Amino acid sequence: MALERVPSDIRAQGGVARMSDPAMIEEIMAAVTIPVMAKSRIGHFAEARILESIGVDYIDESEVLTPADDNYHVDKTQFEVPFVCGCRDLGEALRRIGEGASMLRTKGEPGTGDIIEAVRHMQKVNQQIRQISNEKPENLMAIARDLRAPYELVKEVHDKKKLPVVNFAAGGVSTPADASLMMNLGADGIFVGSGIFKSENPEKFAKAIVAATAHPTDYHLIAEVSKNLGNPMKGIDVATLSDQEKMAPRGME
Amino acid sequence: MIIGILALQGAVSEHQIALEKLAVASKLVLKTTDLQGLDGLIIPGGESTAIKKLMVRENLLEPLKQMVAQGFPVFGTCAGLVLLSQTDSLNGLNGEVVRNGFGRQKDSFEESLTVTGFDTPFMGIFIRAPYLSSVEDGVQVLAKTDDNRIVAASKQNVLVTAFHPELTADTRFHELFIHDFVGQK
Numbered sequence: 001m002a003l004e005r006v007p008s009d010i011r012a013q014g015g016v017a018r019m020s021d022p023a024m025i026e027e028i029m030a031a032v033t034i035p036v037m038a039k040s041r042i043g044h045f046a047e048a049r050i051l052e053s054i055g056v057d058y059i060d061e062s063e064v065l066t067p068a069d070d071n072y073h074v075d076k077t078q079f080e081v082p083f084v085c086g087c088r089d090l091g092e093a094l095r096r097i098g099e100g101a102s103m104l105r106t107k108g109e110p111g112t113g114d115i116i117e118a119v120r121h122m123q124k125v126n127q128q129i130r131q132i133s134n135e136k137p138e139n140l141m142a143i144a145r146d147l148r149a150p151y152e153l154v155k156e157v158h159d160k161k162k163l164p165v166v167n168f169a170a171g172g173v174s175t176p177a178d179a180s181l182m183m184n185l186g187a188d189g190i191f192v193g194s195g196i197f198k199s200e201n202p203e204k205f206a207k208a209i210v211a212a213t214a215h216p217t218d219y220h221l222i223a224e225v226s227k228n229l230g231n232p233m234k235g236i237d238v239a240t241l242s243d244q245e246k247m248a249p250r251g252m253e
Numbered sequence: 254m255i256i257g258i259l260a261l262q263g264a265v266s267e268h269q270i271a272l273e274k275l276a277v278a279s280k281l282v283l284k285t286t287d288l289q290g291l292d293g294l295i296i297p298g299g300e301s302t303a304i305k306k307l308m309v310r311e312n313l314l315e316p317l318k319q320m321v322a323q324g325f326p327v328f329g330t331c332a333g334l335v336l337l338s339q340t341d342s343l344n345g346l347n348g349e350v351v352r353n354g355f356g357r358q359k360d361s362f363e364e365s366l367t368v369t370g371f372d373t374p375f376m377g378i379f380i381r382a383p384y385l386s387s388v389e390d391g392v393q394v395l396a397k398t399d400d401n402r403i404v405a406a407s408k409q410n411v412l413v414t415a416f417h418p419e420l421t422a423d424t425r426f427h428e429l430f431i432h433d434f435v436g437q438k
Contacts, residue, residue: 034300035358035381057358057381080359214261214307215283 001193002028002038002056007064007111007247008194008233017065019047022054029055037084042251043069052081058103060084063250064110073251076100086170088121088248090128094149094157097165104163106187107248108171111194113235115172115181117248122169122185133161171248174199174232176212176222183216200230254435257282257291261307263299263332267419271427284311293326293435296333296343298380298417301352304332305342314342321345326410326434328426334413335383345411347389354384354402354415366416368396368405371425377404377416384415410434 002025010017019040029036035057040047042061047068051059061074063086076083077100086107087093093104106125108118132143132154140158144151156164166189169182174195182190190213192206199205208225215221243249258268260281272279272295282288294317296304308314321327321343329337329345336342338350355362358381365374375396385403388394396405396414404415405426412434418426 033352034302052359055357055359082358210303210307211310218283 001060001191002036003193006194006197008113008198009111010064011111011236011245011247017041019044019051019065022050025051025056026054039065040074041065042067043072043074045074048074048076048079048081048083052079056081058082058084060105061101061251062086063107063247067250070251073099076102084168086248086251087125087167089124089147090132090157091147091149093125093163093167094147094153097153097163098150101165103166103168105168105170105191106182108169108173109238109241110171110247111236112172112238112241113174113195113198113233114238115174115178116238118169118172118182119185121171121248122167122182122187125163125167126186129157129162132158172238173209174235175205176208176226176229179209179212180216180219180222183213189213195233198233200232204229205232254278254292254431255280255290256431256435257287257294259294259296259304259308259313259333261299261311261313262303263297264330264417264419265297267417268295268297268330268427271419271424274424275427275431277427277431282313285313285316288313288316288320291325293328293430295430296327296329296336297419298331298333301332301335301342301383305336308336318343318345321411324410326412326430328412328430328434330414330417330419331380331382334385334415337411337413338383338385346392346406346408346413348385348392348403348406349387350383351386352383353381354386355379355382357381364398366396366398366404368425369393370395370429375418375423375425376421377414378420379404379416382415385413407434 004020025038037058038051038056039060039062082102084103085096085101087104106118106121144154168189169187170191173192179190196202196206211225212222255278257280337345338348361380364377366377368375392408
């Protein structure tokens with residue numbers, strides 16, 4: 001992820017958070033051979049077009065940045081570049097897929113280092129998938145109505161018993177154990193920003209979190225990589241945040 | 254018969270599903286001991302740098318490299334092709350590999366390919382795909398793109414594709430691996 005400030009800095013500094021400087025993103029793209037993702041504001045299709053034009057590999061239409069549109073997300077079907085979007089429940093997940101998102105992630109509560117919101121969102125989505133999977137086919141239209149989600153996608157989840165796209169864990173992951181927790185709750189992968197860069201030893205934390213993500217049930221290994229890492233990011237207990245301070249509710253519709 | 258799937262990162266479940274369709278048992282390979290008792294191994298698509306780093310970390314790279322050199326059947330797709338072709342990775346196929354050879358994510362594409370030994374074309378799904386710019390003697394080229402880049406090849410115990418057969422419903426490459434590579438080891 002090419003980002004000038006990690007979410008915890010955005011949170012601390014306040015102000016309007018926007019797409020990063022394209023020059024910085026290009027510099028990162030030139031420096032690495034792995035795929036590079038960059039963030040656009042929710043609904044800011046011009047930022048998304050700019051990111052697509054410089055060739056980023058994926059766009060995260062992200063609530064970490066200040067939303068540009070409180071009604072419409074970007075129509076992602078019109079883009080060649082794939083998008084990832086945040087979700088807190090299945091309805092939100094399927095609306096984003098309906099708009100053309102290729103990947104999902106939990107919203108969690110970015111920049112807090114508190115895993116509880118990411119856990120809530122992952123549990124919620126998977127619980128709703130289990131419920132729909134066991135539902136009678138003739139009830140799916142009413143479920144789609146209640147979820148405010150496209151019927152065809154509700155039917156697909158019912159038939160396949162899973163989301164049609166991958167779902168990553170994001171927003172509050174800050175230790176190898178957090179990564180293992182989220183993978184075991186059904187995440188397809190992990191996004192970590194502040195959790196690495198606000199830790200005492202970012203490089204060690206990054207390596208340890210990668211190892212825990214690749215081996216989420218190998219607790220001996222996770223214990224080994226968790227030893228002597230230094231302090232994780234200090235973090236903020238989400239329960240102490242006011243509603244205005246939370247990023248996850250942004251772009252709910 | 255048990256086929257391993259290297260499961261450190263990448264398109265693991267898609268290969269599992271393809272093997273299930275063929276009624277072939279599979280086992281996820283995450284650490285060195287998982288390599289025991291396998292009849293063959295699939296190295297999936299994903300991010301080759303990430304997979305390689307994880308293989309080094311798990312002490313999987315060297316043992317697997319030796320197994321490949323001794324004739325252990327392996328099938329690499331996309332990142333798997335990269336790892337099998339790089340001399341400092343698994344060194345299983347003598348060829349020059351170009352990583353991300355077709356460009357970035359948005360340059361990903363699908364192309365219908367004529368494959369040696371297949372009666373009808375195979376739909377290749379190329380995602381940030383590599384290709385082989387040249388291969389040495391002993392390597393059989395199985396498919397090229399319209400612009401003449403090598404995207405499927407084999408050598409004795411090694412089968413590679415630059416594209417992702419596991420993302421299609423077409424299991425012919427998996428069948429080829431099971432019958433002609435694992436079957437004849």
